[in-house]
Amino acid sequence: MIKRLITITALTILLALTPTLIIFKVTATASEMPAIAEEVLGKFRTARLLKNLEVCTLKSELAGDLMLSRQNGDQMSVKIDLWLKNTNQETSWMIGVTRLAWEEPLWRTTENRQRAIDDFKNRIYIECFDEATAADDQAQK
Numbered sequence: 001m002i003k004r005l006i007t008i009t010a011l012t013i014l015l016a017l018t019p020t021l022i023i024f025k026v027t028a029t030a031s032e033m034p035a036i037a038e039e040v041l042g043k044f045r046t047a048r049l050l051k052n053l054e055v056c057t058l059k060s061e062l063a064g065d066l067m068l069s070r071q072n073g074d075q076m077s078v079k080i081d082l083w084l085k086n087t088n089q090e091t092s093w094m095i096g097v098t099r100l101a102w103e104e105p106l107w108r109t110t111e112n113r114q115r116a117i118d119d120f121k122n123r124i125y126i127e128c129f130d131e132a133t134a135a136d137d138q139a140q141k
Contacts, residue, residue, distance in 0.1 A: 009014040056128035063124035
């Protein structure tokens with residue numbers, strides 16, 4: 001019972017002092033608010049850019065899978081039908097990337113097929129990276 005009373009008393013004192021502490025902290029740092037706000041915005045922009053680059057990695061992997069299908073001799077129409085049956089906000093992008101993959105030649109050797117897959121993944125990643133960094137630059141202005 002005494003332990004509970006002491007805990008309640010301590011919480012009451014802490015809660016009673018909290019508004020004062022908060023007001024003091026805000027008053028004491030009012031001149032620093034623009035710098036703090038800029039720091040928070042900078043962290044937000046960095047987090048957004050990192051998230052966009054994660055999306056770029058996913059797009060690159062999808063592009064690699066599409067190029068693998070191309071190199072295996074799969075039909076483009078089968079892939080397009082797949083995208084059309086499962087439409088979402090990325091459908092038009094996926095159809096476009098599918099079209100790009102099927103513009104690439106069908107290679108005979110394993111080495112050339114792997115090079116085509118890696119080059120295509122890099123191409124898609126670079127395009128996405130450029131879009132993400134350009135969007136980030138625009139957001140900072």
